[in-house]
Amino acid sequence: MENLGPTLTILLTLVRIVLVMTIALLSVPVMVWVERKVSGHIQNRHGPLYVGPIGTLQPFADALKLLLKEDITPANVDKTLYYLAPLMAFVPALMTFSVIPFGPWLKIADVNIGVVLILSVSSLGIYGLVMAGWSSNNKYALLGSLRSSAQMISYEIALGLSVIGVLMHSRSLSLVQIVQRQAETTWFVIPQFLGFVLFTVAAFAETNRLPFDLPEAEQELVAGYHVEYSSMKFAMFFMSEYVAMLSQACVLTVLFLGGWLPFPIIGPLVEGLLPAVVVEWVMPLFWFFLKVGGFMFFYVWVRWTFPRLRYDQLMALGWKVLLPLALFNVFLTGFIRLSL
Amino acid sequence: MQEELILGYLPILVFLIIVTCVGAGMIIASALIGRKNPNSEKISTYECGMVPIKDARQRFDVRFYLIAMLFILFDIEVVFLYPWAVLFDRFNPVIFGFIEMVLFIVILLFGYIYIWRKGVLSWS
Amino acid sequence: MLDILVPDFRVIAPELILIVTAFVIIFWELITRTARHGMSIFLGAAGTLVALAVTASLAQKTISTFGDALVLDPFASFFKMIFLVGLLLTIAISTRYMVDEGTKDHSEYYGLLILAVVGMMVLATGRELITIFLGLELMSMSLYVLAGLFKTDVRSNEAALKYFVLGSFATCFMLFGMSYIYGIAGTTHLRQIGRAIAENPALLADKGLILGMFTLLVGFAFKISAVPFHQWTPDVYEGAPTSVTAFMSAGPKAAAFAAMIRVLMEALPLMKTDWELLFTVVAVLTMTVGNLVALAQESVKRMLAYSSIAHVGYILIAFVASVGGHADRALSAILFYLLAYTFMNTGAFAILIFLRREGISGEKLDDFAGLSRRSPIGALAMLIFLFSLAGIPPTAGFAAKLSVFYAAVQGGYYALVVIGVINSAVAAYYYLRVVVVMYMQEPATEGGYAGTSPLLWAGIALALAGTIVLGVLPGGVLEAARLSVISLL
Numbered sequence: 007m008e009n010l011g012p013t014l015t016i017l018l019t020l021v022r023i024v025l026v027m028t029i030a031l032l033s034v035p036v037m038v039w040v041e042r043k044v045s046g047h048i049q050n051r052h053g054p055l056y057v058g059p060i061g062t063l064q065p066f067a068d069a070l071k072l073l074l075k076e077d078i079t080p081a082n083v084d085k086t087l088y089y090l091a092p093l094m095a096f097v098p099a100l101m102t103f104s105v106i107p108f109g110p111w112l113k114i115a116d117v118n119i120g121v122v123l124i125l126s127v128s129s130l131g132i133y134g135l136v137m138a139g140w141s142s143n144n145k146y147a148l149l150g151s152l153r154s155s156a157q158m159i160s161y162e163i164a165l166g167l168s169v170i171g172v173l174m175h176s177r178s179l180s181l182v183q184i185v186q187r188q189a190e191t192t193w194f195v196i197p198q199f200l201g202f203v204l205f206t207v208a209a210f211a212e213t214n215r216l217p218f219d220l221p222e223a224e225q226e227l228v229a230g231y232h233v234e235y236s237s238m239k240f241a242m243f244f245m246s247e248y249v250a251m252l253s254q255a256c257v258l259t260v261l262f263l264g265g266w267l268p269f270p271i272i273g274p275l276v277e278g279l280l281p282a283v284v285v286e287w288v289m290p291l292f293w294f295f296l297k298v299g300g301f302m303f304f305y306v307w308v309r310w311t312f313p314r315l316r317y318d319q320l321m322a323l324g325w326k327v328l329l330p331l332a333l334f335n336v337f338l339t340g341f342i343r344l345s346l
Numbered sequence: 347m348q349e350e351l352i353l354g355y356l357p358i359l360v361f362l363i364i365v366t367c368v369g370a371g372m373i374i375a376s377a378l379i380g381r382k383n384p385n386s387e388k389i390s391t392y393e394c395g396m397v398p399i400k401d402a403r404q405r406f407d408v409r410f411y412l413i414a415m416l417f418i419l420f421d422i423e424v425v426f427l428y429p430w431a432v433l434f435d436r437f438n439p440v441i442f443g444f445i446e447m448v449l450f451i452v453i454l455l456f457g458y459i460y461i462w463r464k465g466v467l468s469w470s
Numbered sequence: 471m472l473d474i475l476v477p478d479f480r481v482i483a484p485e486l487i488l489i490v491t492a493f494v495i496i497f498w499e500l501i502t503r504t505a506r507h508g509m510s511i512f513l514g515a516a517g518t519l520v521a522l523a524v525t526a527s528l529a530q531k532t533i534s535t536f537g538d539a540l541v542l543d544p545f546a547s548f549f550k551m552i553f554l555v556g557l558l559l560t561i562a563i564s565t566r567y568m569v570d571e572g573t574k575d576h577s578e579y580y581g582l583l584i585l586a587v588v589g590m591m592v593l594a595t596g597r598e599l600i601t602i603f604l605g606l607e608l609m610s611m612s613l614y615v616l617a618g619l620f621k622t623d624v625r626s627n628e629a630a631l632k633y634f635v636l637g638s639f640a641t642c643f644m645l646f647g648m649s650y651i652y653g654i655a656g657t658t659h660l661r662q663i664g665r666a667i668a669e670n671p672a673l674l675a676d677k678g679l680i681l682g683m684f685t686l687l688v689g690f691a692f693k694i695s696a697v698p699f700h701q702w703t704p705d706v707y708e709g710a711p712t713s714v715t716a717f718m719s720a721g722p723k724a725a726a727f728a729a730m731i732r733v734l735m736e737a738l739p740l741m742k743t744d745w746e747l748l749f750t751v752v753a754v755l756t757m758t759v760g761n762l763v764a765l766a767q768e769s770v771k772r773m774l775a776y777s778s779i780a781h782v783g784y785i786l787i788a789f790v791a792s793v794g795g796h797a798d799r800a801l802s803a804i805l806f807y808l809l810a811y812t813f814m815n816t817g818a819f820a821i822l823i824f825l826r827r828e829g830i831s832g833e834k835l836d837d838f839a840g841l842s843r844r845s846p847i848g849a850l851a852m853l854i855f856l857f858s859l860a861g862i863p864p865t866a867g868f869a870a871k872l873s874v875f876y877a878a879v880q881g882g883y884y885a886l887v888v889i890g891v892i893n894s895a896v897a898a899y900y901y902l903r904v905v906v907v908m909y910m911q912e913p914a915t916e917g918g919y920a921g922t923s924p925l926l927w928a929g930i931a932l933a934l935a936g937t938i939v940l941g942v943l944p945g946g947v948l949e950a951a952r953l954s955v956i957s958l959l
Contacts (some may be wrong), residue, residue: 019357023364076381082391089373096369097362104358115357123358143403144391156410159417165422172430233392238376242369246420318469321413325467329458331422333451336427340444343435433472442474454495463500 022114026103034248035065037302044306069241077237080142087141092235092242095134099246101127102253107182109266109290120181121173124165124257128212131250132158135231138243142234151228153317154214160324161211161218166331168204170341171197172261185265195262197342200335202262204328209254211324213247215305217312220318255301256294263297266290412466423454478535480528481542481595484521484550485588490910491517492584499577507576511925514561514580522554532957538600538659543813544954548805549594549728555936556721556812557587562929563820564713570826571620571711579619579824583717587614588741590725597690597736599648599658601703602729606644606693607677609722610637617710617718627711636692650682651737663737673765674740683738687748690733696786697755700779704763707775712826712833715771716819719778720812727785731801735792735958746793749786755887757783762898771833773900774818776926777859780897781811787876788888794881797959803873803953809947810866814858821852824926838904840913849908851930858937860901861894873948 039054039062048276054061055167104127107113112272117123132155139151172194176184188194195202211218232243259265268277268289277285315323430447435441461467525547534541560583566577589612592605593830616639618630648658654676655663669671687848688699695703707715720899724751734745767773785807794802825832825841825848842849858865878887940947 014407018379023357024389025363027364027368073376073379074381076383077376079383080391082388092373093366093369096372097365100365100369101358101362104361114361115354117354117358132348140403142436143401146392148403148406152406152410156413160413161419163417163420163424166421167427170424170427170431173428174434177430177435179428194388233462238372266366317385321469322467325416333455336451337448340434340447344440344444436472438473442476443472446474456497460496460500 030103033252034245037248038065041306048310050067072241075237076196080234082143084141084307087137091134091138092239095246096242098127098130099249107255116182118180121179139231144234147231161208164332165208168201170336171201174339181260188264191281193264204332213251216309217314255298261295266294481533481535481540482594484525484772485591486664487521488584488588492581496577496581510576510580511565518558526549539601539709540595541597546594547956550591552724552809553587553590559816559929560717562925565925566923567713567823582612582616592727593725597660607718611711616714619711625709629706634708640689640692643685647682647686650678660736690730690818694723696752696782697759704775708772712823716816718817724808742793749790753786761893769833782787787878787890793880796880798952801955803877805951807949808868810870813936814855814932818855820930839911841908847916856901860898864941866937869941869944899935
């Protein structure tokens with residue numbers, strides 16, 4: 007880190023924290039809008055249209071509406087857990103951003119256990135779902151939370167295992183060093199393509215996105231674990247899901263797609279045309295969010311392409327396909343690294 | 347050295363505090379701002395409009411417990427693999443570190459095959 | 471660079487053999503998908519015999535490896551022999567029983583038995599707290615499952631659950647104690663803990679160290695089922711499958727003793743005065759409670775459970791005596807006692823299994839009525855086992871008790887010896903009551919015992935041979951035990 011005075015360091019850190027939080031929270035309405043708009047066009051509709059230019063302000067209107075809605079607390083709930091659950095889902099989802107480097111200068115902290123911290127913090131989010139399902143005292147909520155926790159812990163193993171190949175290349179758990187290592191060698195998506203695919207599939211399941219959205223399967227469970235939540239508490243679950251999606255996309259970008267590094271060939275061409283200040287301060291963020299945005303589009307694209315899995319298929323995929331493949335990937339990487 | 351290490355984590359703690367405050371603030375704000383107009387129908391448990399049948403907290407499938415136990419087993423395995431993966435090509439002799447991990451995983455694979463053949467992983 | 475040292479695999483050779491055996495047994499059934507009982511028995515017995523041969527060939531060696539976390543010395547070898555003999559006996563007596571009970575989990579049963587023995591061996595070999603904990607957990611986990619092997623039997627389930635809950639609780643205590651000792655001594659290695667205390671005698675008065683030792687001993691006391699941590703024993707022993715009970719009452723206790731002796735002798739020898747008093751009280755309580763409650767039992771299985779508590783009390787006398795001048799004699803008495811107990815107790819349980827047939831559990835006192843007429847050989851074998859348990863010459867039990875009391879007399883613990891002798895007299899009553907029923911009552915039902923197998927007879931014969939040989943010629947084994955404990959002192 008730069009050698010500045012303590013006051014300035016603290017100030018800078020605070021500014022970074024505020025910036026990261028703004029990005030994370032503002033991304034939710036953006037993502038919601040993108041999702042609705044893209045969904046609309048995939049289905050030959052317009053999507054949101056009236057609030058703001060081409061409907062961009064629609065998510066904000068929704069948020070305001072949710073804030074002003076009546077906050078219903080059902081009679082049979084376990085009050086403490088019921089109120090804590092949205093917080094338990096919300097905080098871990100945002101906490102993953104504490105170690106994600108958006109660019110060389112925009113990161114809250116660079117600790118040498120970054121990857122482990124992300125995985126452990128994001129798995130804490132399961133507590134939020136379990137607490138919500140249990141405290142609601144509602145059959146749909148309980149079933150939804152059971153399903154979703156079983157699903158998330160099942161895919162977490164594949165998720166964790168698919169990262170190991172990356173670590174064998176990067177020799178570090180720090181996300182900044184992982185990106186730097188990719189600058190020295192190549193994007194890890196190339197030597198770790200299998201790991202990349204596995205991570206992407208597991209990330210879809212971890213964020214309960216279609217085709218893995220069984221916890222919410224509207225036709226069976228109404229809305230899953232948050233069926234008894236209203237107003238802002240519902241909004242918090244909603245937000246934590248989108249924030250979790252964003253953080254998974256960010257982690258994917260950092261681990262496999264070189265983080266803030268420019269695209270090869272096109273990158274240097276574009277950067278050659280721009281002044282040095284912009285290249286140093288703005289372009290890393292641009293590349294980063296370009297990649298993340300690509301993933302967001304991919305999320306929506308997949309949503310309208312694949313049908314939902316059955317629960318037994320889902321568990322079988324996680325345990326019988328992804329897990330062995332991820333282990334195989336570890337062996338394969340080991341063999342390749344040793345023979346080189 | 348030690349101080350630097352702890353200082354590196356300080357921003358994370360600050361972030362945690364801020365995030366928790368924001369989250370708690372949202373819950374409190376909605377509780378204060380939103381209208382309050384409860385009636386007995388509105389605050390009853392939702393069950394597609396029916397009067398709820400019995401308590402929701404009933405026994406559920408034992409397989410959820412099994413999955414949770416397997417998760418603990420395999421997640422610990424993953425955690426063991428992390429430091430090994432980072433130090434992977436710094437063992438001396440290199441091949442020995444790899445063989446040790448292969449043995450470790452093979453032993454776990456025995457357990458994996460066992461649960462598979464015993465039908466723990468099939469949900470139909 | 472991280473240098474990896476190739477460990478000396480001789481130290482864990484028997485363990486490795488057994489682990490491979492267990493895997494092969496379990497996977498043989500898994501792959502062939504046929505419940506081939508015979509195959510499991512054959513593989514299990516073969517693996518055990520090979521491990522026994524390897525252990526015997528290494529018995530005189532002292533090797534340490536894995537950074538001195540594991541040490542193979544004569545002490546460990548002696549205990550390994552006890553465990554393997556116990557395993558062999560258990561495999562022999564469970565063949566018929568498992569078929570009769572109609573359980574389908576043969577391969578798991580033998581696999582878990584063997585893995586439990588691996589845990590015990592690690593306990594006896596471990597010279598480091600974490601390693602000892604690892605062995606203890608491997609042993610305990612296997613036993614929890616074994617106790618609940620009969621999934622449809624309520625008593626078996628109850629036994630497994632009680633054992634698991636209370637066992638986990640005891641494990642917590644033990645871990646707590648270990649963490650305290652580690653916190654104060656700064657190391658988990660037993661010898662280094664001993665050195666740290668010797669170099670800094672102020673530690674002896676440290677409340678944390680005393681608390682650590684105390685909670686650690688609570689954990690051990692649970693595992694050896696010493697009063698007041700014995701409550702789980704009767705229910706678990708009664709509910710568990712009889713062959714598992716036979717196994718549990720000998721091997722795991724010996725393993726817990728092995729680890730306890732090593733921890734106290736290598737790490738905490740300077741705290742002798744603290745644990746001397748502790749064990750004196752526990753020994754008296756254990757003997758007395760075990761024997762008095764055993765008097766009131768109508769179920770022979772439950773009676774044997776209480777009697778096993780009482781035997782722990784006798785062994786603890788020798789443990790207290792080790793503080794006195796002749797530690798080698800006292801400790802070798804413990805080793806000898808445990809070996810003798812393995813033979814006579816497993817033998818007694820083997821007769822329970824022998825009695826079992828359609829509609830008769832073989833566990834009630836009435837089931838023994840008139841056994842002498844229906845099966846003279848079975849009755850005679852039971853007679854010898856019971857004489858041995860009661861400590862009547864010329865059996866192993868007598869020699870074992872004699873060596874324990876002798877060590878206590880030499881150490882000057884006369885009061886303990888007197889209490890021990892009185893207890894033995896009380897114990898003779900309930901053992902002989904079974905003899906009376908066998909020989910002097912009319913059989914309730916006619917007919918012989920169809921469901922016996924050659925292997926069961928072989929197991930009984932082996933137990934009988936051990937009981938008699940150790941009783942008639944105890945000298946050689948006692949001397950071997952004495953030589954094996956010298957390295958600890």
